[in-house]
Amino acid sequence: MITDRSVFRDDWLPDVQHREAEMTVLTDALTPVLEGDRAEDVLLHGPQGVGKTVLTRAALDRLNRQQPTPSAHVHCLGASTAGIVRSILQELPGSDPARTTPQEELIATLQERVSEPTVVVLDEGDDLPETDILDVLRGVPDISWIAICHDEIDWLSRVDESIRHGLTDRSLQLDKFTTSELTDILEARQRVGLEGGAISREQLRMLADGAAGVARRGIFALRAAAELATERGHTTIEDVDVEDSFDRARRQLREQALESLPLHHHILYEIIRRKGEVRTAAINDRYEAIAAVVYDGRNQTPISKRERRTKLQKLVDYNLIGRRDEERKRVYWACDRSISSPLDLQVPVP
DNA sequence: TCTCCACAGGAAACGTAGGAAT
């Protein structure tokens, strides 16, 4: 039933639909490059999964077809200033810098290497105002940036006045799609990714409706529906497959998030998942009780309480665990207890 | 109201891997 799985992946670049106005703002911002000038900076903001990254990639793709332009797409979440500069250098032509190259030297290399208009995409840039990266980029005359974040007000409140001023008219909001817009988007994906006639327009509308305007959710659900239909021996996708697709899609999104995290997070996640609702102190007790066994032979050592708090925060950010403060207790629980760590952890059952 | 306690999270300090210089 699925003829091309790559269509459902995050890195698939579709023809952008229902973002004409936004696309115009972006392409206008990039237009100076065609004259050999630096592009305008842009801030792109909106909820997760509504196509901010896709729109940016599409705009750069369009620019590249008119005028090949160096660009770098950097994931900034949790990265230091030096880390971001290093990622940019890795994407631009030239040799990659060594792991321990001093920050000052990285910046000097960037200034030397960039001699024509270059666009840097700062994805997942919510924490950017805390780093010096915008100042660093300002020191490279040919570099312009497109920052992608969730909360515009928060982001702008933390950058300095000159940057805020430079963004006037170039702070671009992407809202959730309407059901009919998202139906169109799913229609286009299924045309490429599924056998002809596998799904009806009405079923696509149901998927779009269930995804509540979040494109990534809808796309994952479309794939999940096709997978369910195949497993159940249906020749085309049936309504029951669509109904059951949301659960599977949600699971797949969470599994993907968990897989992307390192060992310590998996161990903490498994402790919480197996216990149901659990207090911080109980997590720590359990962690300390099993640490020796779980870390054995893994080339890593148990982490301190303080660092566990940081890891737990990340699990919350990734929507893998929930958290609530009540009285003097902070309580954690797994958002979906059926999702287990793919690592083969020797977490003993209490 | 005051003191004690447990915990959260910010900031500084620390240890280590690995590349460069000698």
Add this chain to the structure above:
DNA sequence: ATTCCTACGTTTCCTGTGGAGA
């Protein structure tokens, strides 16, 4: 081969918060 240097992940230290109990 040895020494030096840096980024990064982590630990240590510390301050703030808020409920419990005197």
